[in-house]
Amino acid sequence: xxxxxxxxxxxxxxxxxxxxxxxxxxxxxxxxxxxxxxxxxxxxxxxxxxxxxxxxxxxxxxxxxxxxxxxxxxxxxxxxxxxxxxxxxxxxxxxxxxxxxxxxxxxxxxxxxxxxxxxxxxxxxxxxxxxxxxxxxxxxxxxxxxxxxxxxxxxxxxxxxxxxxxxxxxxxxxxxxxxxxxxxxxxxxxxxx
Amino acid sequence: xxxxxxxxxxxxxxxxxxxxxxxxxxxxxxxxxxxxxxxxxxxxxxxxxxxxxxxxxxxxxxxxxxxxxxxxxxxxxxxxxxxxxxxxxxxxxxxxxxxxxxxxxxxxxxxxxxxxxxxxxxxxxxxxxxxxxxxxxxxxxxxxxxxxxxxxxxxxxxxxxxxxxxxxxxxxxxxxxxxxxxxxxxxxxxxxxxxxxxxxxxxxxxxxxxxxxxxxxxxxxxxxxxxxxxxxxxxxxxxxxxxxxxxxxxxxxxxxxxxxxxxxxxxxxxxxxxxxxxxxxxxxxxxxxxxxxxxxxxxxxxxxxxxxxxxxxxxxxxxxxxxxxxxxxxxxxxxxxxxxxxxxxxxxxxxxxxxxxxxxxxxxxxxxxxxxxxxxxxxxxxxxxxxxxxxxxxxxxxxxxxxxxxxxxxxxxxxxxxxxxxxxxxxxxxxxxxxxxxxxxxxxxxxxxxxxxxxxxxxxxxxxxxxxxxxxxxxxxxxxxxxxxxxxxxxxxxxxxxxxxxxxxxxxxxxxxxxxxxxxxxxxxxxxxxxxxxxxxxxxxxxxxxxxxxxxxxxxxxxxxxxxxxxxxxxxxxxxxxxxxxxxxxxxxxxxxxxxxxxxxxxxxxxxxxxxxxxxxxxxxxxxxxxxxxxxxxxxxxxxxx
Numbered sequence: 001x002x003x004x005x006x007x008x009x010x011x012x013x014x015x016x017x018x019x020x021x022x023x024x025x026x027x028x029x030x031x032x033x034x035x036x037x038x039x040x041x042x043x044x045x046x047x048x049x050x051x052x053x054x055x056x057x058x059x060x061x062x063x064x065x066x067x068x069x070x071x072x073x074x075x076x077x078x079x080x081x082x083x084x085x086x087x088x089x090x091x092x093x094x095x096x097x098x099x100x101x102x103x104x105x106x107x108x109x110x111x112x113x114x115x116x117x118x119x120x121x122x123x124x125x126x127x128x129x130x131x132x133x134x135x136x137x138x139x140x141x142x143x144x145x146x147x148x149x150x151x152x153x154x155x156x157x158x159x160x161x162x163x164x165x166x167x168x169x170x171x172x173x174x175x176x177x178x179x180x181x182x183x184x185x186x187x188x189x190x191x192x193x
Numbered sequence: 194x195x196x197x198x199x200x201x202x203x204x205x206x207x208x209x210x211x212x213x214x215x216x217x218x219x220x221x222x223x224x225x226x227x228x229x230x231x232x233x234x235x236x237x238x239x240x241x242x243x244x245x246x247x248x249x250x251x252x253x254x255x256x257x258x259x260x261x262x263x264x265x266x267x268x269x270x271x272x273x274x275x276x277x278x279x280x281x282x283x284x285x286x287x288x289x290x291x292x293x294x295x296x297x298x299x300x301x302x303x304x305x306x307x308x309x310x311x312x313x314x315x316x317x318x319x320x321x322x323x324x325x326x327x328x329x330x331x332x333x334x335x336x337x338x339x340x341x342x343x344x345x346x347x348x349x350x351x352x353x354x355x356x357x358x359x360x361x362x363x364x365x366x367x368x369x370x371x372x373x374x375x376x377x378x379x380x381x382x383x384x385x386x387x388x389x390x391x392x393x394x395x396x397x398x399x400x401x402x403x404x405x406x407x408x409x410x411x412x413x414x415x416x417x418x419x420x421x422x423x424x425x426x427x428x429x430x431x432x433x434x435x436x437x438x439x440x441x442x443x444x445x446x447x448x449x450x451x452x453x454x455x456x457x458x459x460x461x462x463x464x465x466x467x468x469x470x471x472x473x474x475x476x477x478x479x480x481x482x483x484x485x486x487x488x489x490x491x492x493x494x495x496x497x498x499x500x501x502x503x504x505x506x507x508x509x510x511x512x513x514x515x516x517x518x519x520x521x522x523x524x525x526x527x528x529x530x531x532x533x534x535x536x537x538x539x540x541x542x543x544x545x546x547x548x549x550x551x552x553x554x555x556x557x558x559x560x561x562x563x564x565x566x567x568x569x570x571x572x573x574x575x576x577x578x579x580x581x582x583x584x585x586x587x588x589x590x591x592x593x594x595x596x597x598x599x600x601x602x603x604x605x606x607x608x609x610x611x612x613x614x615x616x617x618x619x620x621x622x623x624x625x626x627x628x629x630x631x632x633x634x635x636x637x638x639x640x641x642x643x644x645x646x647x648x649x650x651x652x653x654x655x656x657x658x659x660x661x662x663x664x665x666x667x668x669x670x671x672x673x674x675x676x677x678x679x680x681x682x683x684x685x686x687x688x689x690x691x692x693x694x695x696x697x698x699x700x701x702x703x704x705x706x707x708x709x710x711x712x713x714x715x716x717x718x719x720x721x722x723x724x725x726x727x728x729x730x731x732x733x734x735x736x737x738x739x740x741x742x743x744x745x746x747x748x749x750x751x752x753x754x755x756x757x758x759x760x761x762x763x764x765x766x767x768x769x770x771x772x773x774x775x776x777x778x779x780x781x782x783x784x785x786x787x788x789x790x791x792x793x794x795x796x797x798x799x800x801x802x803x804x805x806x807x808x809x810x811x812x813x814x815x816x817x818x819x820x821x822x823x824x825x826x827x828x829x830x831x832x833x834x835x
């Protein structure tokens with residue numbers, strides 16, 4: 001037996017924290033043992049935010065080793081590539097929301113923006129499954145994390161988790177109109193063909 | 194048992210519903226299970242232990258402790274809490290409460306103990322009638338600190354016991370044990386947490402909340418003293434501290450905080466604790482013949498009984514010790530005194546002194562020592578070629594306008610000194626303002642030194658508003674008193690931004706209620722500063738002129754460069770009914786691609802396209818408009834509705 005390791009990455013402000021907390025609680029509601037950890041501190045200020053989640057046993061530390069993530073979830077293209085290079089294991093799965101928040105060297109003209117092809121190539125080399133998510137009609141960029149969350153359910157990327165577990169976890173963390181809006185988006189996306 | 198609580202960070206998104214849930218959980222009477230982070234588990238432990246006074250100064254990895262406290266409505270909070278002006282004052286407030294009979298706790302980040310040290314080192318000499326737990330948030334790997342100092346040294350320096358939990362479950366239990374021991378022995382006890390223990394989340398089983406009426410009588414009496422550490426009393430006080438420490442050594446020998454995991458291995462043993470213990474367990478998960486493990490919870494003083502037995506019953510013992518080699522040295526000395534010939538392995542090379550002992554790091558260490566046990570390591574791959582993403586000032590940040598404007602006032606040879614806070618990020622390109630950094634409040638003193646024997650290069654020092662009150666004032670007084678020739682820029686954003694927007698003496702609120710503001714300008718005037726200039730940083734041209742004028746002043750001059758923290762401001766605006774997002778736009782017909790916006794002003798909103806065009810990132814722009822004035826061809830249009 002081994003734990004199922006989930007590595008989540010994005011940029012400060014994208015909502016990795018909420019995404020991670022929903023998954024943590026959804027897995028708990030599904031009766032699995034869970035451990036997780038977020039990186040805080042300077043990451044909030046436009047830096048990289050990483051959250052790690054370990055589902056099942058044995059899992060002692062909340063930290064995942066290099067190239068030991070069964071599932072990588074990224075909310076930005078550069079961070080998807082970075083995580084694919086440092087965290088994703090062979091035959092794992094990468095799902096990412098394809099928005100671009102250019103890192104400083106790209107904005108200064110000192111480095112090239114990462115293209116979608118680089119990620120495809122990397123995943124092919126790792127024999128990893130790849131899901132690129134993008135919704136051009138999404139008005140509020142702060143709900144990109146919900147679109148990704150819905151696709152985890154839609155493609156059954158975390159074993160043992162069902163719609164009810166996601167719903168229950170979202171209900172733990174949100175209330176009122178915020179919950180309603182997020183649930184509506186989640187359901188629309190996960191039921192879409 | 195039913196769970197329904199949320200992580201506090203998300204409370205604001207739910208209009209406070211979640212805050213109430215967490216606050217209710219922290220006070221619940223009956224036992225329950227909940228998934229919490231280490232910092233939250235600590236607060237429940239404080240409630241159960243009957244802690245009466247808690248103090249702090251914000252610093253990663255500990256601010257979520259205060260965030261959890263804040264979820265309990267002030268009138269229902271079973272203890273008093275304050276953010277004090279700095280860690281030293283916080284320690285003194287907790288000490289005062291403790292000698293009055295109240296169980297007290299102070300918490301802060303690793304380097305906060307340097308600030309608190311003058312008071313902290315005296316605590317063990319005193320009879321702390323109510324007990325006092327010092328919670329440290331150490332940061333191996335320097336995730337968000339200016340060093341990775343190992344604060345266990347202070348435990349030795351100050352004859353103070355130190356407990357070190359591995360996980361949220363242990364944070365909860367260890368705090369309660371520490372509080373009990375502290376109260377019983379009337380001595381300080383350190384609870385040393387590290388970053389990923391503070392922030393780890395797991396399910397914790399919480400016990401029922403004891404129904405004990407808190408005693409609120411002020412019990413201070415010199416009969417418990419002496420409380421005057423002077424040459425005549427120091428020997429007596431120190432003897433008492435040493436005696437107490439030996440009592441704790443005996444206590445540790447029968448405590449369940451130290452545990453033996455017997456795998457029937459007569460050859461190999463490992464002594465471990467804290468987060469590295471969890472890394473070790475992950476590393477050994479699939480090793481068929483596991484070494485025996487002695488897991489420590491009380492890391493200072495070290496118990497004799499189980500450690501000596503462990504040494505005697507194994508041929509080789511590894512001390513798996515993150516950061517410095519304190520336990521290794523002590524155990525080697527113990528073995529030498531007893532004439533034991535067990536092979537004791539500690540640090541092998543300098544890599545072992547560096548960084549956090551993550552599962553990967555521990556695997557590498559074990560492989561180095563016992564290659565038969567851990568034969569294969571993950572091949573080290575080339576580092577990622579994805580462009581680095583250093584932290585940035587947020588879109589609309591007033592500091593960005595300030596750096597952009599101040600740079601226009603500086604000669605290449607001028608020297609700029611940064612201080613701690615969001616404005617530290619000015620050292621990065623494209624600004625590269627703030628060429629030296631040390632610790633809280635240090636910029637003014639360092640700048641004063643740089644101004645000596647220096648007639649040619651102006652010295653500009655930076656200071657955040659919370660830092661000004663924390664440790665900035667003595668440097669200002671010194672610059673005035675000794676007539677140093679420097680200019681101080683107060684980067685006033687009206688909050689303690691970097692650590693999560695805590696109030697400070699200049700904001701008009703403390704943790705619990707509205708209070709009188711202490712305006713920085715008035716403080717400076719009261720100290721006798723004559724040259725004080727003041728401007729909102731969005732007025733970039735004016736700021737450039739004022740900085741030039743201030744640098745012309747002989748002696749100590751100040752520019753208060755003010756703009757509210759836009760992250761905080763924007764969050765507050767979004768919550769208001771009828772809020773409509775605005776964004777700037779670029780007129781591509783007017784833009785001649787000189788790239789001042791993207792390469793010099795450097796707001797993350799500006800995106801550089803492959804063909805040289807610049808676009809606005811709709812995910813990021815907050816429509817503050819501070820960039821409009823920076824475009825030499827006026828191609829950036831004022832913010833309009835998104």
